[in-house]
Amino acid sequence: AQKVTQAQTEISVVEKEDVTLDCVYETRDTTYYLFWYKQPPSGELVFLIRRNSFDEQNEISGRYSWNFQKSTSSFNFTITASQVVDSAVYFCALSHLGGGSNYKLTFGKGTLLTVNP
Amino acid sequence: DGGITQSPKYLFRKEGQNVTLSCEQNLNHDAMYWYRQDPGQGLRLIYYSQIVNDFQKGDIAEGYSVSREKKESFPLTVTSAQKNPTAFYLCASSIRGRSTDTQYFGPGTRLTVL
Numbered sequence: 001a002q003k004v005t006q007a008q009t010e011i012s013v014v015e016k017e018d019v020t021l022d023c024v025y026e027t028r029d030t031t032y033y034l035f036w037y038k039q040p041p042s043g044e045l046v047f048l049i050r051r052n053s054f055d056e057q058n059e060i061s062g063r064y065s066w067n068f069q070k071s072t073s074s075f076n077f078t079i080t081a082s083q084v085v086d087s088a089v090y091f092c093a094l095s096h097l098g099g100g101s102n103y104k105l106t107f108g109k110g111t112l113l114t115v116n117p
Numbered sequence: 118d119g120g121i122t123q124s125p126k127y128l129f130r131k132e133g134q135n136v137t138l139s140c141e142q143n144l145n146h147d148a149m150y151w152y153r154q155d156p157g158q159g160l161r162l163i164y165y166s167q168i169v170n171d172f173q174k175g176d177i178a179e180g181y182s183v184s185r186e187k188k189e190s191f192p193l194t195v196t197s198a199q200k201n202p203t204a205f206y207l208c209a210s211s212i213r214g215r216s217t218d219t220q221y222f223g224p225g226t227r228l229t230v231l
Contacts (some may be wrong), residue, residue, distance in 0.1 A: 010155075033217045043205060045160075045222035052217075080202065095216035103148070103167065105216045108160035 001085040004094050006108035013082055015117050018019045021111045023092030026055070029053075033077045033095040034068065051075065065112055082115045089113070121223035122143065123208050127145030128228045130202065136154070137192045138226045140208035146221075148214035149191035153177060154205040154225075163206075166191055195228065203230045 004024040025034065036048040045084045049059065051068055059066045063080045079086055089110040096104045121142045125195040130136045138190065148167045162175030166185040180199025185191055189209075195202045206226045209217040 004159075033192070035219065037222075043207075043225040045207065045209075046221055047221060050219050053169070097216065103163065103165055103214050103216055105220060109157065109159045 002094055002096050002104070002106040004092050004106050004108035006090075006092055006111050008111045009109070010112045010114070012114045012116065015084060016081050017115075018078060018080050019082050019113065021079075021090050021092075021113065023075045023077065023108060025027065025075065025092070025094045025095060026075050027073075027096070029095075029097050031097060032062075035093040035105070036066065036075075036077050037093065037096075038088045039089045045091065048077075081115075082113075084115050084117055085116045087113060118157065119223060121208060121210055123206075123223040123226050125226060126224065129225055130230050131227060132229045132230060135194055135196050136228065138195065138206055138208075138228070140190055140191045140193065140223060142191075142208075143189060143209055144212075144221065144228075145188070146210035146212050147184065147188070148211045148218070148222060150184065150191045150209040150211075151175075151181070151191070152207045154207060160207065163193065165214065177225045202205060202228055 005024045016025045033055045034051050037045045039045050056068050065078045067076045089112050092108045095105045124139045150165045153165040161177050163181050164183045166172035172185050182194045208223040209220040211220045
């Protein structure tokens with residue numbers, strides 16, 4: 001069964017601190033994609049990254065970086081030098097390609113990040 | 118600007134009423150989705166459509182209905198049969214209907230039953 005676990009329900013940091021959001025997944029697929037989305041207080045989910053299971057290279061985009069490790073089934077997200085504007089709920093999601101459910105994206109329950117000035 | 122619009126932003130419904138949430142996209146995407154979000158929860162799929170004039174039930178379709186008469190539009194009706202409709206509703210689209218495709222989301226509609 002597909003499953004995404006974001007064990008950190010809430011994280012609170014002070015501005016300029018680095019913070020890592022954890023995402024652990026379970027899947028029987030050999031090919032799959034992982035996603036991160038940001039949901040600011042306005043409510044809209046903003047796409048951040050998509051990574052396929054064959055590409056384990058870490059990715060950096062400005063202050064954001066992602067660490068994908070198949071060995072531990074994890075796809076963690078780090079924000080360096082956090083800012084108040086980073087305050088949001090962050091969701092990790094997993095694709096599913098088998099069993100007639102190839103449309104289905106499984107979401108974690110999200111991590112609420114609060115960055116205090 | 119290309120994107121997804123949802124209206125209204127806030128909606129209030131009396132018990133026993135049906136209400137329709139609008140979702141429009143101009144991204145030329147084939148697939149569209151409706152999700153429900155409850156506080157502290159992830160997103161749960163209500164319905165999805167991979168092509169015009171076709172749609173499929175998701176995980177929590179009971180009490181909801183949809184139509185897909187145009188590629189750009191995927192309205193969701195919350196019927197009186199939905200027992201607990203107060204929630205945040207998000208519409209999304211993707212270029213095709215595969216889960217490997219990135220889904221892009223609209224701003225959402227917050228529905229409150231009075």
